[in-house]
Amino acid sequence: MSFLTLEAIDKTFPGPRGGAPVCALNQLSLTVEEGEYVSLLGRSGCGKSTLLAIVAGLEKPDRGQIRCRGQVVAGPERHRLLMFQDAALFPWLDVLANVLYGLNLVENLTNAERLSRAEKFLEMVGLADCRRFRVHQLSGGMRQRVALARALAPDPDLLLMDEPFSALDALTREQLYADLQRIWTETKKTILMVTHNVREAVCLGSRVVILASPGQVVADERVTLPYPRTLNDLKLTAVAAHISCFLQTEVEP
Amino acid sequence: MKDRLAAAGVLTAFLGLWQMVTGWGWVSPILLPSPLATGAYLVKAGQEGLWLSCLSVTLGRLLTGYGLGLAGGLFLGFLLYTSRLARNTIGLAALGLQTLPSVCWAPLAILWFGQTEGAMYFVVVMGSLWSLALSVETSIRSVPSLYLKAARVMGSRGWHTWATVMLPAALPQMLAGAKQGWAFAWRSLMAAEIYVTIIKRFGLGQLLHFGRELNAMDQVMAVMVVIIAVGLLTDRIIFRPLETYLRRTRGV
């Protein structure tokens, strides 16, 4: 039995006033095995964020079913944690308290363990010195890194990430690729990550899934390169070039 | 500093003009007392301990009445947020009652409660409750849904979400509503104290009322000055620091 199965998911949003409704997902089916790292690629507006929201249980599909570990997904639950496209940090808390928020909802941890885990992840994203900063005092990229720490710290079984690195500089990004690969290989958690960067998708993903408008899977490829991978590896660049080419020629705008 | 000097200058000019108009007999002191006469009354009443006793009575009433209004407003606000039926009934009534000047409640209050503290509280509560309830409701309603979603995917539910997301996110708007409610309560209390007379417990409103009866306009004017001062001071001591704190920590 697969870890996560999506069967023929339909999702339509009401369109603008007087306009036709918008089809975000159209008979989308996808299975994900435990421990897979799936990179989702696709043009803007093709339904990637909607897909993650449905898997997280925040949106209900019009038709179709999502199962996680055999259980039908009926609502959000902390073992399927979504990291939003906008950082969605809480402005009434400081950086450390933001990272602690999800950890406080994990049972069987002492407060000391929570604190040390929060600090560990803040250190990983390079913000150990900013633990007392308020959200409005952070740059866009810093916010994204806090959101990443907040999502990783509670150690969910399924991590859903929506363009987690879009606002980062190249150096920080490559550092975090290495960290994320290490965490993923160590904990064997399942990850679904949306990205617009093809090389990033190939560098991190054990599988690359391409969506096309309206919300269908048009390609699904396994990436067999060994981990840890680096962005400038020649083989990786070749795979990425192949996928870019596919996106340009096969996926209609 | 320059701003303060300018403000002080304008204020002095205004007082000077007022003193000129009254002091030189252009306007009868029965109609408009001079600032010096008003000041003299302020000092004399202060020495007699009048302000202290009146203020303690009045502020006690205000705190009780406003406290009741705030508690009721929070409760009603949550009710309006959660129940559609409440919104269509109480919500509509609140919208209308909010526009009703609180003096209008005085006749009913006297009829139901007599010349008692209860009548005072009733007018204050009616004058502030509806605007407080509505502002609590809108503050909760305007919490961005992204925050709620973020909390829910991390496993927050029910009361936990209320305590850790809804309330802190709604706090700045609630504070603005509370401030407005405070102003309403203050005005309502002055109306109540002018209408409702409790001989043993003399408040600012009554002092103003009797000033009018005795044609002692310096007294009326002095009481007005004290009422304004109380309004300004509560803003500076209570609301302004809270607002500054929120602005500093959230950067809005």
Ligand SMILES: Nc1ncnc2c1ncn2[C@@H]1O[C@H](COP(=O)(O)OP(=O)(O)OP(=O)(O)O)[C@@H](O)[C@H]1O
């Ligand atoms: N809440 C909503 N109400 C109405 N329409 C929506 C809503 N959310 C998404 N849509 C529509 O659904 C489609 C898919 O949106 P979605 O956010 O999933 O795209 P995306 O693939 O994540 O795009 P991007 O890469 O730009 O983030 C879009 O056409 C969008 O207009």
Ligand SMILES: [Mg+2]
């Ligand atoms: Mg998106």
